[in-house]
Amino acid sequence: MQQKNEKMLLEIVKTLQKLRQEKPLIDCITNRVTINDCANILLAAGGSPIMAEDEREIDEIISISQGLVLNLGILDQKIVSTMLMAGKKAKQTGIPVIFDPVGAGASRLRDDLAQMILNEVRPDVIRGNFSEIRALSGAAIQSRGVDAAAEDAVNEENMQVCGKMVQELATKYQCTVCATGAIDLVSDGEQIFYIKNGDPMLCDVTGTGCMCSALTGATCAAGGALNGAVAAVVLLGLAGEYAAEACRKNGDGIGTFRVKMMDAIYLIREKDIMERGEVYGGELL
Amino acid sequence: MQQKNEKMLLEIVKTLQKLRQEKPLIDCITNRVTINDCANILLAAGGSPIMAEDEREIDEIISISQGLVLNLGILDQKIVSTMLMAGKKAKQTGIPVIFDPVGAGASRLRDDLAQMILNEVRPDVIRGNFSEIRALSGAAIQSRGVDAAAEDAVNEENMQVCGKMVQELATKYQCTVCATGAIDLVSDGEQIFYIKNGDPMLCDVTGTGCMCSALTGATCAAGGALNGAVAAVVLLGLAGEYAAEACRKNGDGIGTFRVKMMDAIYLIREKDIMERGEVYGGELL
Amino acid sequence: MQQKNEKMLLEIVKTLQKLRQEKPLIDCITNRVTINDCANILLAAGGSPIMAEDEREIDEIISISQGLVLNLGILDQKIVSTMLMAGKKAKQTGIPVIFDPVGAGASRLRDDLAQMILNEVRPDVIRGNFSEIRALSGAAIQSRGVDAAAEDAVNEENMQVCGKMVQELATKYQCTVCATGAIDLVSDGEQIFYIKNGDPMLCDVTGTGCMCSALTGATCAAGGALNGAVAAVVLLGLAGEYAAEACRKNGDGIGTFRVKMMDAIYLIREKDIMERGEVYGGELL
Numbered sequence: 001m002q003q004k005n006e007k008m009l010l011e012i013v014k015t016l017q018k019l020r021q022e023k024p025l026i027d028c029i030t031n032r033v034t035i036n037d038c039a040n041i042l043l044a045a046g047g048s049p050i051m052a053e054d055e056r057e058i059d060e061i062i063s064i065s066q067g068l069v070l071n072l073g074i075l076d077q078k079i080v081s082t083m084l085m086a087g088k089k090a091k092q093t094g095i096p097v098i099f100d101p102v103g104a105g106a107s108r109l110r111d112d113l114a115q116m117i118l119n120e121v122r123p124d125v126i127r128g129n130f131s132e133i134r135a136l137s138g139a140a141i142q143s144r145g146v147d148a149a150a151e152d153a154v155n156e157e158n159m160q161v162c163g164k165m166v167q168e169l170a171t172k173y174q175c176t177v178c179a180t181g182a183i184d185l186v187s188d189g190e191q192i193f194y195i196k197n198g199d200p201m202l203c204d205v206t207g208t209g210c211m212c213s214a215l216t217g218a219t220c221a222a223g224g225a226l227n228g229a230v231a232a233v234v235l236l237g238l239a240g241e242y243a244a245e246a247c248r249k250n251g252d253g254i255g256t257f258r259v260k261m262m263d264a265i266y267l268i269r270e271k272d273i274m275e276r277g278e279v280y281g282g283e284l285l
Numbered sequence: 286m287q288q289k290n291e292k293m294l295l296e297i298v299k300t301l302q303k304l305r306q307e308k309p310l311i312d313c314i315t316n317r318v319t320i321n322d323c324a325n326i327l328l329a330a331g332g333s334p335i336m337a338e339d340e341r342e343i344d345e346i347i348s349i350s351q352g353l354v355l356n357l358g359i360l361d362q363k364i365v366s367t368m369l370m371a372g373k374k375a376k377q378t379g380i381p382v383i384f385d386p387v388g389a390g391a392s393r394l395r396d397d398l399a400q401m402i403l404n405e406v407r408p409d410v411i412r413g414n415f416s417e418i419r420a421l422s423g424a425a426i427q428s429r430g431v432d433a434a435a436e437d438a439v440n441e442e443n444m445q446v447c448g449k450m451v452q453e454l455a456t457k458y459q460c461t462v463c464a465t466g467a468i469d470l471v472s473d474g475e476q477i478f479y480i481k482n483g484d485p486m487l488c489d490v491t492g493t494g495c496m497c498s499a500l501t502g503a504t505c506a507a508g509g510a511l512n513g514a515v516a517a518v519v520l521l522g523l524a525g526e527y528a529a530e531a532c533r534k535n536g537d538g539i540g541t542f543r544v545k546m547m548d549a550i551y552l553i554r555e556k557d558i559m560e561r562g563e564v565y566g567g568e569l570l
Numbered sequence: 571m572q573q574k575n576e577k578m579l580l581e582i583v584k585t586l587q588k589l590r591q592e593k594p595l596i597d598c599i600t601n602r603v604t605i606n607d608c609a610n611i612l613l614a615a616g617g618s619p620i621m622a623e624d625e626r627e628i629d630e631i632i633s634i635s636q637g638l639v640l641n642l643g644i645l646d647q648k649i650v651s652t653m654l655m656a657g658k659k660a661k662q663t664g665i666p667v668i669f670d671p672v673g674a675g676a677s678r679l680r681d682d683l684a685q686m687i688l689n690e691v692r693p694d695v696i697r698g699n700f701s702e703i704r705a706l707s708g709a710a711i712q713s714r715g716v717d718a719a720a721e722d723a724v725n726e727e728n729m730q731v732c733g734k735m736v737q738e739l740a741t742k743y744q745c746t747v748c749a750t751g752a753i754d755l756v757s758d759g760e761q762i763f764y765i766k767n768g769d770p771m772l773c774d775v776t777g778t779g780c781m782c783s784a785l786t787g788a789t790c791a792a793g794g795a796l797n798g799a800v801a802a803v804v805l806l807g808l809a810g811e812y813a814a815e816a817c818r819k820n821g822d823g824i825g826t827f828r829v830k831m832m833d834a835i836y837l838i839r840e841k842d843i844m845e846r847g848e849v850y851g852g853e854l855l
Contacts, residue, residue: 025715031336032602033321033336034324035603036606036607036776039604039776040775040828043775044774044823044824049776050716051603051643051644052644052673052677053645053646054646060679061676064715065715073336074337075337075338075341076338076339077339106337106342106345106346106349107337107345107346108345109341109342110342145310145333145349146335147333204328205328206324206334207324253547253550253552254328254548254551255544255545255547255551256544258544258547259828260825261825262823262828263823263826264823265823266823267821267823318606318621321606361623361624388620391622391630392622392627392630392631393630394624394626394630430618430631431619489614489836490613537833538614538832538833538834538837539610539835540828540831540836541829541833543829543832
């Protein structure tokens with residue numbers, strides 16, 4: 001486990017190259033809090049965002065898109081039916097569907113709607129914080145709104161146990177599951193990866209989870225579900241590290257952190273990934 | 286009046302400490318223009334934002350929240366009934382309700398809806414610019430959209446007269462009223478405080494009023510209505526001063542100001558409050 | 571064509587002066603992705619934004635506004651009927667109406683709704699990227715979501731041909747048409763201007779088109795449709811140039827670019843426009 005997975009780092013490099021060349025169009029049906037950040041991170045990474053969510057045009061928009069991101073952040077009576085329609089169309093078309101179950105565990109409504117999307121759409125990737133992933137797994141949780149609960153922090157000690165829960169959820173829904181946190185866990189049910197990039201300041205900005213899901217849409221369009229899910233958390237983790245280093249150097253705070261994080265996604269080079277990417281695991285289970 | 290109120294400055298320090306320790310979860314039902322800024326300022330100050338507004342989950346979300354912020358910024362047919370439901374539940378639960386009557390005075394609709402919320406919810410804090418507070422007081426006004434009218438600027442000369450209007454509104458609705466401007470006025474009907482922190486650049490960024498209201502949700506959750514309302518305007522005022530100083534030093538504009546303002550909220554120390562907080566008044570009326 | 575149009579540059583200077591003095595109130599009915607950026611650029615330029623869109627207050631809000639911006643960015647069942655109501659009221663009142671047909675060409679729905687607004691409101695200015703303008707012209711296009719298609723890039727070679735399409739659309743709808751891109755084209759059907767300010771980084775931030783349309787609301791309120799449309803693209807183009815220069819100097823990316831762009835709109839001086847404004851054309855057709 002102490003050996004970096006160089007093979008996966010190379011896959012991430014290839015995924016980023018392809019993303020920047022092909023500029024996939026990603027439709028995001030996403031919440032109003034972080035919608036601008038989601039569009040901007042897609043552009044910064046090399047993708048092309050569209051935030052189309054009117055049922056009257058969903059078919060046409062999905063047919064010109066290369067990926068779809070569904071984010072449960074702000075609910076209303078209609079948005080979930082639109083997500084179901086878009087998700088089913090995307091699955092027919094064969095483009096990757098990323099699902100972010102924002103706030104699963106915080107209310108019965110969110111749990112129910114998340115299950116509906118899982119069952120009816122069958123997303124290719126589920127991306128949430130560990131509290132949300134735990135809630136989808138049906139484990140008893142103590143939710144703390146839309147942020148992960150302190151007791152759900154993944155660390156060196158509980159990493160294997162948490163990884164097992166991620167892997168089981170992936171097996172259950174035959175998809176890739178990505179649980180983000182201090183250590184990110186990604187599994188397609190067969191392999192499991194542990195990603196140790198990132199910085200605690202990422203938790204002090206709203207929407208880094210949503211941004212990760214949006215970015216996953218683009219990386220999966222370029223590199224497939226498993227590589228794409230790992231690539232997105234490595235890219236965002238590295239961006240967080242560079243931004244935090246810049247802030248600490250100059251005594252800046254969270255406003256500057258956000259700006260520098262977006263700078264880093266835009267500027268990241270292949271050698272940054274190879275030298276600083278902290279991807280472990282990957283062996284067959 | 287020329288003597289700083291050191292006792293209140295100490296209360297602000299204590300409020301900020303408690304906020305950072307307890308990380309209160311604040312539900313904001315707020316407008317789409319500044320929703321991201323509201324979430325980010327809550328996080329920067331040490332709170333935890335949730336922007337839940339679906340009536341089907343309001344009860345559950347309020348029951349795990351420590352504060353509720355209602356912001357009248359963008360209207361639609363449904364949002365006010367949701368605010369009424371959330372507000373009533375919050376009052377039952379005993380968590381502080383902050384009401385921001387954005388654009389009161391700009392249209393009959395906004396005046397009517399604001400009165401409905403005041404009467405049916407009985408918020409703990411009303412936070413608006415002085416034009417909005419004047420409109421709620423029923424005084425004839427010349428509104429200028431969502432920004433305060435020039436003739437509503439509070440200065441050393443009219444400060445006492447304006448303060449009286451704020452105090453009367455507080456008495457009428459048995460709550461704390463906070464009118465922000467060049468001089469901020471906060472009264473619970475018994476005491477009145479005059480806060481002279483801030484910088485004119487705060488008016489050149491959209492949503493500083495909304496951000497102040499969101500922040501007030503967290504400071505009131507930590508320090509109660511009166512101390513919390515004063516704390517929020519002092520924190521935002523100081524952040525504006527630091528940001529403006531940074532911009533003037535480097536010849537930067539309003540984009541940099543926003544970033545530095547968020548930095549300052551995140552980095553502010555207790556000694557900044559004690560040394561630079563400009564809180565006056567507070568005597569019993 | 572190689573001679574700068576100094577007369578128009580002087581008009582832009584006058585327009586900016588008037589905008590900063592009169593601080594026109596601009597109502598924007600605009601999409602959720604970039605609504606905060608639109609409000610902030612209006613404030614940065616000297617205007618006053620209001621994002622009112624509830625039909626119950628539209629009449630009152632339009633009657634206190636000096637301009638109206640309609641942006642087709644995110645659709646729902648109701649927004650277009652509100653736009654029609656607001657647009658007709660604005661035309662009665664005599665304030666300029668700016669229409670941004672976001673994503674025209676990307677779906678049949680958007681094409682139909684755009685035509686409805688053109689025919690029923692008769693906007694004073696249509697502002698879109700060249701793919702969108704081409705779609706409104708009824709030319710066959712290969713759309714690429716909400717961003718301009720590569721084959722729709724305007725350059726020195728096709729500038730005259732593209733300009734003709736812009737001029738014909740302006741004649742057809744008796745309005746000013748502004749097609750933005752590497753070279754911006756503005757025509758009122760009689761004159762045509764070519765604006766060469768800007769930087770490719772403007773395409774790597776979401777919402778620069780929306781921001782341009784919002785800004786056009788304020789510049790048209792101050793300077794009339796034709797001068798206002800040219801002024802907005804020159805201001806945004808110069809802001810892009812200054813921001814890109816700052817980023818290249820310090821090795822910064824797109825996060826910093828956005829901040830510096832907003833700084834530049836706020837700080838721009840009359841001599842910047844006269845010295846660096848790249849406005850060509852303007853002769854009677």
